[in-house]
Amino acid sequence: MSALDELYQQVIIEHNRKPRNFRVIENATYVAEGFNPICGDHFHIYIVVGDDGCIEDVAFDGKGCAISKASASMMTQALIGKSEIEARQLFAEFNSLAKGDLDPDKDDNTLGKLAVFSGIWKFPARVKCAVLAWHTATSALDEVDIVSTE
Amino acid sequence: MSTTIEQMNRVSFDADRIRADFPAATRTVHDGRRLVYLDNAATTLKPRVVVDALAEHMLLGASNVHRGLHYLSERATEAYEAARDSVCDFIHAAAREEIVFTNGTTAAINLVAHSFGSLLGEGDEIVVSQMEHHSNIVPWQLLCERRGCVLRVAPIDKNGELILDAYRDMLSDRTRLVSMVYVSNSLGTVNPIEEIIAGAHAVGAKVLVDAAQAVATRAIDVQALDCDFLAFSAHKLFGPTGVGVLYGKQVHLEAMPPFLGGGDMIASVRFEKTEYNRLPYKFEAGTGNIGGVIALKPAIDYVSAIGFDAIQAHEQDLLTYATDVLRGHEGLRLIGTAREKAAIVSFLVGEVHAHDVGSILDQEGVAIRAGHHCTQPVMEFFEVPATARASFSIYNTREDVDALSLAVRKVEELFE
Numbered sequence: 208m209s210a211l212d213e214l215y216q217q218v219i220i221e222h223n224r225k226p227r228n229f230r231v232i233e234n235a236t237y238v239a240e241g242f243n244p245i246c247g248d249h250f251h252i253y254i255v256v257g258d259d260g261c262i263e264d265v266a267f268d269g270k271g272c273a274i275s276k277a278s279a280s281m282m283t284q285a286l287i288g289k290s291e292i293e294a295r296q297l298f299a300e301f302n303s304l305a306k307g308d309l310d311p312d313k314d315d316n317t318l319g320k321l322a323v324f325s326g327i328w329k330f331p332a333r334v335k336c337a338v339l340a341w342h343t344a345t346s347a348l349d350e351v352d353i354v355s356t357e
Numbered sequence: 358m359s360t361t362i363e364q365m366n367r368v369s370f371d372a373d374r375i376r377a378d379f380p381a382a383t384r385t386v387h388d389g390r391r392l393v394y395l396d397n398a399a400t401t402l403k404p405r406v407v408v409d410a411l412a413e414h415m416l417l418g419a420s421n422v423h424r425g426l427h428y429l430s431e432r433a434t435e436a437y438e439a440a441r442d443s444v445c446d447f448i449h450a451a452a453r454e455e456i457v458f459t460n461g462t463t464a465a466i467n468l469v470a471h472s473f474g475s476l477l478g479e480g481d482e483i484v485v486s487q488m489e490h491h492s493n494i495v496p497w498q499l500l501c502e503r504r505g506c507v508l509r510v511a512p513i514d515k516n517g518e519l520i521l522d523a524y525r526d527m528l529s530d531r532t533r534l535v536s537m538v539y540v541s542n543s544l545g546t547v548n549p550i551e552e553i554i555a556g557a558h559a560v561g562a563k564v565l566v567d568a569a570q571a572v573a574t575r576a577i578d579v580q581a582l583d584c585d586f587l588a589f590s591a592h593k594l595f596g597p598t599g600v601g602v603l604y605g606k607q608v609h610l611e612a613m614p615p616f617l618g619g620g621d622m623i624a625s626v627r628f629e630k631t632e633y634n635r636l637p638y639k640f641e642a643g644t645g646n647i648g649g650v651i652a653l654k655p656a657i658d659y660v661s662a663i664g665f666d667a668i669q670a671h672e673q674d675l676l677t678y679a680t681d682v683l684r685g686h687e688g689l690r691l692i693g694t695a696r697e698k699a700a701i702v703s704f705l706v707g708e709v710h711a712h713d714v715g716s717i718l719d720q721e722g723v724a725i726r727a728g729h730h731c732t733q734p735v736m737e738f739f740e741v742p743a744t745a746r747a748s749f750s751i752y753n754t755r756e757d758v759d760a761l762s763l764a765v766r767k768v769e770e771l772f773e
Contacts, residue, residue: 210387211720215713215771223772246712247729247742270742272710273772330716 213326214333215273222277227284228266235266237350241343243335248275252343254286262286262294267340274333278324279340285321291348297321298341304328305337370671375663376752378404390722393760398542398570398701398748399726400592404659411597411652422647423621423638437647440654441637444602447657448587449578454636455610457603458650462569463492465588465603466536468640469565470496472613473534473586479505481533484562486511486519486548487738488541491731493567497536506533513738517544517693525556532562539571543730543746544693545676545701547571554584563609569593573750574672574699576665579604591649596656600649603640610636617642660751668751672700675749679758686765692744700749703730706765709772711743717771718745721764 232253241250250269257263265283282301286294300316303309307328311318327337376382381402386392394402414436420429422437438453445453459465477483483497487510497508509532511524519537528535535557539550550566557564565586568577572589579587586609591600605613615622615633619642624632633639660668679702683689692703706714715727726746729736736742747761 209720211717211771214716220772245728247736249742272712274713333712333716336712 210326210329214330216323216326218281218320218323219273219277222280223273226267226276226280228264229268229280230266231268232264232266235264237347239343239347239350241269241339241346243271243275243339246272246275246336248272248336248339250275250279250340250343252279252340252347254344254347256291260290262289262291265344271339272333272336274327274336275339278337281321281323282340282344285319286344293317294348295345298345301341302338305334370667372671372752372754378406378659379752380405380408382752386722386724387720391760393721393723393757395747395749395753395757395761396724396726397573397750397753398593398730398746400598401573401595401750402752403597404595404656406655406659407596407652410655411648414648414651418648418651421644433647433651436651436654440650443654443657447577447661448602448604449580450604451580452607455579455604455607457605457610457637457640458645459588459601459603459640460599460646461592461601462567462588462590463496463601465586465601466492466565466567467496468603468616469534469536469586469588469605470500472616472640473563473609474500474504474506475614476612477504477506477533480531481506482509482529482531483507484509484511484524484527484532484535484537484557486524486537487513487734488517488519488544488546488732489536489538489734490542490567490569491733493536493538494734507531510734511537513546513735516695517541517546517735518695519546519548519553521549521552521556524553528556528560528562530560532557532560534563534565536565536567538567538569540568540574540699540701541693541732541735542570542701543703543732543735543744544695545698545703545748546693546695547575547697547699550582550584554582558583570699570701573660573668574665575669585609591653591656594653594656595659596653597646597649599646600653607636610640615639615642619643663751671751672749675753675755675758676700676702678755679747679749679761682758682762683765686762686769688769689765692739692741700753701746702748703744703746705741705744706768707772709768711745713772714745714765714768717768718761718764721760721767723747723761723764725761 235253236256237254248271253266255264265286267279311322379402418433420433422434441456444456501508554564563585566584568589573594587604592598622642688707690705711727728743
């Protein structure tokens with residue numbers, strides 16, 4: 208597979224074309240805004256946390272390139288049903304994957320379908336596109352921390 | 358008839374021979390793909406003569422200027438000042454005192470914003486256009502915050518042309534400075550700079566011309582233009598990064614206070630009273646990019662030897678060809694369709710984000726810029742987050758346009 212085909216895998220193209228959970232959640236537990244000033248990528252991430260502390264619903268809206276949009280779309284699917292700890296673990300794994308520090312075929316991971324981003328590290332300028340939604344979601348969860356300590 | 362002249366120009370212009378002078382233009386990328394370098398509006402490639410001059414200074418000279426009494430310092434000073442004379446001739450300045458070396462266009466504009474700007478006050482107006490680079494917006498916004506001046510923005514139309522009437526209506530006896538781009542880096546628009554300058558002078562305002570993008574594409578005669586200031590960078594003129602030029606009419610530079618204080622810009626320093634150096638050194642505090650300045654001269658010599666008539670004919674041919682070829686792509690949208698343009702083509706491929714276009718083209722060996730090109734107000738005006746931009750130079754050919762077109766086809770296939 209060429210580097211390009213590895214970057215723009217069918218799954219990514221497809222999620223870009225038809226992003227999942229691409230909507231606004233009114234009254235979300237947490238809303239965070241992610242912005243990449245160099246690219247102009249701009250997303251809002253909406254997270255609903257249930258009484259049991261698990262993520263019940265995640266959605267996003269905004270504008271971005273195929274990589275950032277597909278990543279956001281797949282992230283929403285991956286986060287639903289996860290606990291906060293599991294979500295953070297997944298973010299850490301995804302971050303390592305995007306930077307080329309984690310090989311999904313060799314290293315232990317819970318990435319599942321997200322492994323489709325394993326070729327992104329070969330495109331250093333695009334790593335930030337792939338992790339934008341994840342950083343945004345984490346900053347929303349950090350707000351949870353701040354709120355819970357008060 | 359025009360076809361015949363175009364064909365003659367194409368035959369007489371030997372882009373392949375020029376290409377051979379630029380080692381980067383003949384290199385490969387991504388495991389053996391021929392590099393098609395179409396990011397010339399960001400920076401041009403460097404010919405060997407420029408790199409040789411820089412290397413020679415670093416390896417055999419490396420001395421500071423204007424102070425040492427030894428052999429190497431004298432040689433460095435000679436070469437440094439010869440570059441100033443070269444710039445003076447190149448832009449047809451009246452005197453070498455009017456040529457100030459800075460570290461780039463941005464620094465040159467900031468120098469004017471600080472020094473000339475310190476003479477402005479509450480309610481004084483500065484006029485820019487909607488197509489300015491951020492470097493010709495932010496320094497004026499900062500000045501407005503410092504001095505209570507007002508920044509006014511002359512609008513553009515859907516083709517990316519300045520609306521001259523709206524610009525003229527904006528001018529008044531409150532206008533102190535018009536700072537405008539000659540050639541737009543994101544749209545390619547060539548502004549009617551003579552009319553812009555005449556309009557400003559009619560109300561007694563001074564004019565700064567941002568010639569960063571213009572300098573490698575057309576002959577510049579600051580006396581014929583009658584501009585008050587003009588700024589450009591060496592690195593968009595086949596020279597090194599970190600070197601820029603501020604041209605200013607001597608009468609203005611004399612009246613302006615120094616910008617940066619330090620060594621070289623002084624005649625004498627006492628705690629009671631410091632006397633400033635004469636022009637242009639008053640504005641050249643500290644040790645500059647000596648090797649870079651020295652290497653600007655061979656860059657100027659290089660383009661001068663080709664001549665701007667030939668360069669313009671070649672680049673206009675590429676612009677026309679690229680515009681036609683890209684228009685042949687269904688769903689491709691050109692951003693910037695001014696009647697007079699430099700060889701810069703901004704475009705969008707269907708709904709595909711410019712960064713995806715950039716990455717795919719790069720894998721095909723085609724280097725373009727994708728983004729807002731430091732002109733966010735332009736992107737906002739056209740309601741796009743970013744564009745892909747191909748910009749052409751003397752070593753580019755129609756084959757490069759064809760390679761661009763093939764790579765765009767790849768984008769279309771991938772995202773169809």
